[in-house]
Amino acid sequence: xxxxxxxxxxxxxxxxxxxxxxxxxxxxxxxxxxxxxxxxxxxxxxxxxxxxxxxxxxxxxxxxxxxxxxxxxxxxxxxxxxxxxxxxxxxxxxxxxxxxxxxxxxxxxxxxxxxxxxxxxxxxxxxxxxxxxxxxxxxxxxxxxxxxxxxxxxxxxxxxxxxxxxxxxxxxxxxxxxxxxxxxxxxxxxxxxxxxxxxxxxxxxxxxxxxxxxxxxxxx
Amino acid sequence: xxxxxxxxxxxxxxxxxxxxxxxxxxxxxxxxxxxxxxxxxxxxxxxxxxxxxxxxxxxxxxxxxxxxxxxxxxxxxxxxxxxxxxxxxxxxxxxxxxxxxxxxxxxxxxxxxxxxxxxxxxxxxxxxxxxxxxxxxxxxxxxxxxxxxxxxxxxxxxxxxxxxxxxxxxxxxxxxxxxxxxxxxxxxxxxxxxxxxxxxxxxxxxxxxxxxxxxxxxxxxxxxxxxxxxxxxxxxxxxxxxxxxxxxxxxxxxxxxxxxxxxxxxxxxxxxxxxxxxxxxxxxxxxxxxxxxxxxxxxxxxxxxxxxxxxxxxxxxxxxxxxxxxxxxxxxxxxxxxxxxxxxxxxxxxxxxxxxxxxxxxxxxxxxxxxxxxxxxxxxxxxxxxxxxxxxxxxxxxxxxxxxxxxxxxxxxxxxxxxxxxxxxxxxxxxxxxxxxxxxxxxxxxxxxxxxxxxxxxxxxxxxxxxxxxxxxxxxxxxxxxxxxxxxxxxxxxxxxxxxxxxxxxxxxxxxxxxxxxxxxxxxxxxxxxxxxxxxxxxxxxxxxxxxxxxxxxxxxxxxxxxxxxxxxxxxxxxxxxxxxxxxxxxxxxxxxxxxxxxxxxxxxxxxxxxxxxxxxxxxxxxxxxxxxxxxxxxxxxxxxxxxxxxxxxxxxxxxxxxxxxxxxxxxxxxxxxxx
Numbered sequence: 001x002x003x004x005x006x007x008x009x010x011x012x013x014x015x016x017x018x019x020x021x022x023x024x025x026x027x028x029x030x031x032x033x034x035x036x037x038x039x040x041x042x043x044x045x046x047x048x049x050x051x052x053x054x055x056x057x058x059x060x061x062x063x064x065x066x067x068x069x070x071x072x073x074x075x076x077x078x079x080x081x082x083x084x085x086x087x088x089x090x091x092x093x094x095x096x097x098x099x100x101x102x103x104x105x106x107x108x109x110x111x112x113x114x115x116x117x118x119x120x121x122x123x124x125x126x127x128x129x130x131x132x133x134x135x136x137x138x139x140x141x142x143x144x145x146x147x148x149x150x151x152x153x154x155x156x157x158x159x160x161x162x163x164x165x166x167x168x169x170x171x172x173x174x175x176x177x178x179x180x181x182x183x184x185x186x187x188x189x190x191x192x193x194x195x196x197x198x199x200x201x202x203x204x205x206x207x208x209x210x211x212x213x214x215x216x217x218x219x220x
Numbered sequence: 221x222x223x224x225x226x227x228x229x230x231x232x233x234x235x236x237x238x239x240x241x242x243x244x245x246x247x248x249x250x251x252x253x254x255x256x257x258x259x260x261x262x263x264x265x266x267x268x269x270x271x272x273x274x275x276x277x278x279x280x281x282x283x284x285x286x287x288x289x290x291x292x293x294x295x296x297x298x299x300x301x302x303x304x305x306x307x308x309x310x311x312x313x314x315x316x317x318x319x320x321x322x323x324x325x326x327x328x329x330x331x332x333x334x335x336x337x338x339x340x341x342x343x344x345x346x347x348x349x350x351x352x353x354x355x356x357x358x359x360x361x362x363x364x365x366x367x368x369x370x371x372x373x374x375x376x377x378x379x380x381x382x383x384x385x386x387x388x389x390x391x392x393x394x395x396x397x398x399x400x401x402x403x404x405x406x407x408x409x410x411x412x413x414x415x416x417x418x419x420x421x422x423x424x425x426x427x428x429x430x431x432x433x434x435x436x437x438x439x440x441x442x443x444x445x446x447x448x449x450x451x452x453x454x455x456x457x458x459x460x461x462x463x464x465x466x467x468x469x470x471x472x473x474x475x476x477x478x479x480x481x482x483x484x485x486x487x488x489x490x491x492x493x494x495x496x497x498x499x500x501x502x503x504x505x506x507x508x509x510x511x512x513x514x515x516x517x518x519x520x521x522x523x524x525x526x527x528x529x530x531x532x533x534x535x536x537x538x539x540x541x542x543x544x545x546x547x548x549x550x551x552x553x554x555x556x557x558x559x560x561x562x563x564x565x566x567x568x569x570x571x572x573x574x575x576x577x578x579x580x581x582x583x584x585x586x587x588x589x590x591x592x593x594x595x596x597x598x599x600x601x602x603x604x605x606x607x608x609x610x611x612x613x614x615x616x617x618x619x620x621x622x623x624x625x626x627x628x629x630x631x632x633x634x635x636x637x638x639x640x641x642x643x644x645x646x647x648x649x650x651x652x653x654x655x656x657x658x659x660x661x662x663x664x665x666x667x668x669x670x671x672x673x674x675x676x677x678x679x680x681x682x683x684x685x686x687x688x689x690x691x692x693x694x695x696x697x698x699x700x701x702x703x704x705x706x707x708x709x710x711x712x713x714x715x716x717x718x719x720x721x722x723x724x725x726x727x728x729x730x731x732x733x734x735x736x737x738x739x740x741x742x743x744x745x746x747x748x749x750x751x752x753x754x755x756x757x758x759x760x761x762x763x764x765x766x767x768x769x770x771x772x773x774x775x776x777x778x779x780x781x782x783x784x785x786x787x788x789x790x791x792x793x794x795x796x797x798x799x800x801x802x803x804x805x806x807x808x809x810x811x812x813x814x815x816x817x818x819x820x821x822x823x824x825x826x827x828x829x830x831x832x833x834x835x836x837x838x839x840x841x842x843x844x845x846x847x848x849x850x851x852x853x854x855x856x857x858x859x860x861x862x863x864x865x866x867x868x869x870x871x872x873x874x875x876x877x878x879x880x881x882x883x884x885x886x887x888x889x890x891x892x893x894x895x896x
Contacts, residue, residue: 095878115892142888146881154877 006054010171013047014130017167018109021137024160025105025144026098033156034079041071044163048170059178060170067166070185075159075192082196083152086203093149101147105140112136134168151202155195162188228278229286229301229354232309235271236350239264243343246336256339257324264343265320271350272313278306279727283734285356291363298419300356303731304490307566308353308482314713315475315573316346322581322706323467325699326588338378338465345371345471352479358407358418365403365483369396369447372476375468376460388459395446395456402443403483409436410491423491433492437499440487448480450540451510452850454533458517461529462593466584469525473532474577478569481539485562488547489735497551501649504544508656511537511663516825519670519818520846522595522811524583527674528576531619534663535572538634539565541660545637548649555738557640560754562736563728564633570724571626571717575618578710582612585699585707586678595677595811602679605698609679611707616675618714620668624764624771626717629724629752631664632762636754666818673814682805719764721752812844819846827852 020040027033045068052060094101116132141161145154162184246260278284283302291297301309323342327335348371351364373396377389407418409432416422428436446453461469488495514534521527546561583593585608592598602609618625621632638657644650699707717724726745733739743756752762800807819826827847833840872883 111889139889142881142885146878146885149878 006050009050010047010130013043013050014133014167014171016043017047017137017163018133018140021140021160021164022102022105024156025101025140028094028098030083030150030152033153034076034083037079037156037160038072038076040160040163041067041075044167045072047167051170062178063170063181066181066185070189071159071163074189078192078196079152079156082199086152086199095147095149101143105143108139108143109136112139130171131168134164134171136164138164138168140164151195151199155192158195159188159192227284227286228274228281228306229284229299231274232271232278232301232350232354233286233288233299235267235274236347236354238267239343239347239350242267243340243347246339246343256335257328260339260343261320261324261327264346265317268313268316268320268346270313272310272317275306275308275310275313276727279303279310280730281306291359295359295417297360298356299354299360300420301354303734304482304485305353307570307728307731308478309350311478311570311573312346312349312353312475314570315471315577315710318574318577318706318710318713319467319470319474319581320346320706321709322470322584322703325701325703325706326465326467326584328700334378338375341371341374342468342471345375345468345476349475349479353482356420358411358420358423361483362400362404362407365479366400368476368479369393369400372464372468372472376464376472378465378468379463385463388456388463392456392460395453399443399446399453402439402446404443406436406439406443406487409439410487420486420491424493428492430496433494434496434499436492437488440484440492441499441503444480444484444487445506445540446480448477448484448536448540449510449533450506450536451513451533452854454510454514455848455850455855457533458521458526458529458848461532461580462523462525466525466580466587469528470577470580470584473529473580474573477532477536478573481536481543481565481569485543485566485735488543489562495547495551497548497646497649500544500547500549500551501652502544503547504541504653504656507537507540507542507544508659509537510534510540512659513537513825515663515666515670516818516822517848519666519673519815520826523593524586524595524598524674524678525580525593527595527670528579528583531579531667531670532572532576534667535568535576535619537663538631538660539568539572541565541656542568542630542634542637545634545653545656548653549637549640549644550736552644552646552649554640554643555736556741557637557643557755559729559732559736559738559740560633560640561637562732563725563740564630564637566728566731567633567721567724568627568630571618571630571714574710574713574717575615575625575627578611578615578707578714579619581703581707581710582608582615585703588703589697589699595674597684598678599681599684599805599808600679605679607704608699608707611704611711612679613675614711614714616671618718620671621664622668623762624715624718624768626714626721629718629721629762629764631660633725633754634660636760639760640755669818670815673811677809677811677814681808684805684808719768721762721764722750725752725754825849 017040020036020043024033024036024040027036045064048060048064048067052058052064096104112135113132116135119131138161141157141164145157145161148154148157166181166184242260242263246256278301280303281301283300285301286299288297288299327338330338345368348364348367352361352368355361355364373389373393376392377385379385380389407423410423410426410428411418412426412428412432416426442453449457457473461473464472488499511534514530514532514537518527518530518534521530542561542565544561546558546565548558549555549561550558585605586598586601587593589605589608590598590601614625618627621627623629635657638653638660641650641653644653725740729739729745739745741755744753750763750765752764754760819828827849829843829845829847831841831843833842874880
């Protein structure tokens with residue numbers, strides 16, 4: 001019953017992933033947000049490793065290792081340094097209050113499951129039932145990007161959206177080719193650096209990281 | 221790889237490549253700044269001459285094709301040289317030689333940096349026009365067409381530091397792109413869907429229903445008409461031509477407008493094929509209106525280059541009349557007369573290319589030498605610039621359609637086509653064609669009047685601004701050697717094309733045969749090279765040599781007679797003195813005054829603003845502005861509509877990242893639902 005056990009484990013981790021996505025949506029503090037992001041990366045790496053073990057796909061081990069190294073260690077470290085330097089440890093303000101956001105999020109999750117059902121029936125992988133969760137966490141992260149008012153949480157939303165995409169790829173097709181994954185990982189890393197640089201510039205310009213100030217840039 | 225055979229089509233394509241190459245070569249940093257003027261432009265001119273020879277020789281040959289492995293993968297460029305393309309290549313070669321020979325003189329005082337760019341754009345422009353004429357698939361055609369539009373836009377905005385020039389360039393680019401979209405759509409309709417490629421062969425083979433054929437015709441007519449300067453899409457011409465340097469105006473007006481005529485003939489006669497007379501009538505009526513309005517607006521201008529630009533509109537109208545008449549006759553089952561109309565139109569296209577390029581070069585020499593563009597400031601230039609005056613006179617006589625020069629022949633042939641109307645069965649059309657011919661006659665007469673005005677006011681009389689010596693970098697003398705060569709070459713063609721029309725007719729007959737399958741009746745062709753007989757000698761014939769001989773004889777006899785009976789004592793006095801003791805140069809007739817009767821008769825056509833000073837005004841000033849009515853009736857409403865719609869769309873731009881993210885989020889959700 002190894003298959004069944006591993007499948008159950010994957011499902012458990014997928015549930016954790018979705019739960020963390022909801023937690024991130026409701027989290028007000030930047031520090032906790034980063035911690036949650038690291039946990040999400042951890043769940044993702046673990047599930048990838050289990051899929052790799054149960055299907056004997058060796059290249060998935062590499063992506064699991066890469067995920068853990070990048071998303072559990074490196075990116076949270078960079079983000080911590082960033083908020084230290086920028087001194088933005090305070091609470092995150094949202095555009096819509098959190099209960100409403102949660103309700104919208106639940107609606108999105110239902111939508112994602114409804115959308116994923118016909119697709120996951122076609123998929124023959126051991127992980128096919130988790131496609132809905134992957135899609136839901138992508139949409140939830142997107143929602144988080146929309147409702148946050150500060151730049152740092154938006155970037156965390158962006159990174160966690162990438163987590164969801166990665167999970168969707170593993171669950172539907174046992175992951176993308178390694179080259180593509182390496183490329184995506186590099187992209188995320190570079191993207192984070194660029195965001196970091198932009199943060200400094202934005203703050204220099206507007207004395208704050210509130211996105212609201214950038215409305216002035218609009219052309220009249 | 222074997223070297224390709226030296227067939228005409230290979231050589232023609234090679235010349236296009238050569239032009240691009242020397243254009244690129246002129247970018248090379250060189251210590252010797254004279255390099256471009258001494259070497260690049262003359263080399264381009266020689267290439268033009270070779271192209272003219274190739275074109276003339278290929279006129280009689282069957283079509284040749286060539287596939288160039290360039291462009292996108294699996295989408296090679298197809299080239300084809302048939303008699304129609306050969307004729308237009310000939311036109312391009314003749315014009316390009318004249319203008320390229322002239323250009324070094326005109327650009328002699330440009331800064332090296334600007335000259336490099338100009339030379340690059342100029343030669344790319346020439347090459348793209350050659351490729352438009354050689355193209356045998358819609359893909360290469362559009363690529364060359366757009367290259368032509370962009371390179372000419374850059375040439376028009378050479379003086380881009382002036383806001384007026386930028387405005388003119390924008391208008392030109394806008395109308396060129398609207399036209400290009402229409403042409404693209406027309407090719408799409410002709411293609412008719414499916415998976416066939418876009419070679420002209422495939423487009424020819426498509427069977428279209430009458431409705432879709434009409435759609436394709438209308439799109440092509442509007443698209444090429446926009447480039448040709450057909451009313452009401454002509455607004456860019458009088459703006460862009462004055463803004464461009466004169467050799468560029470000469471190229472654009474002389475040759476680029478003809479590429480639009482080429483495209484129109486190619487699409488309508490060759491690709492669509494089944495011509496109906498209703499299309500022909502549309503073309504002819506639009507052509508008649510274009511020619512009449514063009515000349516009326518031309519008469520109102522006092523800026524020499526603007527005036528010439530409006531005359532380009534008028535001449536495009538005459539060419540369109542020829543094409544329209546030809547289509548009417550073909551559509552009603554008289555292909556022989558239809559061939560005559562097509563020949564008249566093509567002949568006029570060649571003539572216009574020659575004399576309009578000549579006139580623009582003449583205007584350029586005046587501008588170059590004196591810095592003047594306003595006719596009201598010129599006067600007496602014949603004393604300072606006798607060579608320019610002579611060349612300009614030849615061009616002016618040619619465009620006024622006076623025998624024995626070339627303009628007369630093609631307009632006469634157009635009339636002859638219109639006079640064949642009695643063979644038609646349809647009563648309304650039969651009575652409409654003479655009306656169109658009457659409008660053509662009116663336009664011709666007004667053109668003659670307009671050039672009396674131009675030549676009389678610019679070259680004759682006295683200098684109007686004696687206190688303004690040629691400013692700064694204007695030498696004030698006559699055209700130099702390169703400029704004279706360019707103008708003399710074009711002037712020579714005005715004469716040659718006028719004296720030997722039967723030869724040209726014979727050559728053009730081959731084009732007509734290859735396009736429509738019918739040519740002129742044998743009686744017309746057997747008349748020999750001396751007599752020009754469009755249909756049969758019983759109806760009409762014209763011999764330019766007899767005309768020339770008569771004119772020369774009359775002039776000589778008059779001269780001798782006057783010498784013989786005149787007492788011989790010479791007396792110098794002020795011209796047009798009329799007994800006034802005190803006279804200044806400002807008492808001469810001005811350009812505006814010369815056009816006043818026409819302005820009075822056709823007042824509703826123009827939008828006139830006049831400011832007449834009060835009787836007790838110590839500094840009286842008379843001001844007059846004549847505007848094109850199309851601006852207020854068509855262009856400004858369209859511009860306002862576009863602005864209104866943009867404001868509506870701009871509501872989407874909130875400047876908030878959250879809103880933008882929301883847009884993409886909603887789009888994503890909508891697409892997900894849609895895909896399900």
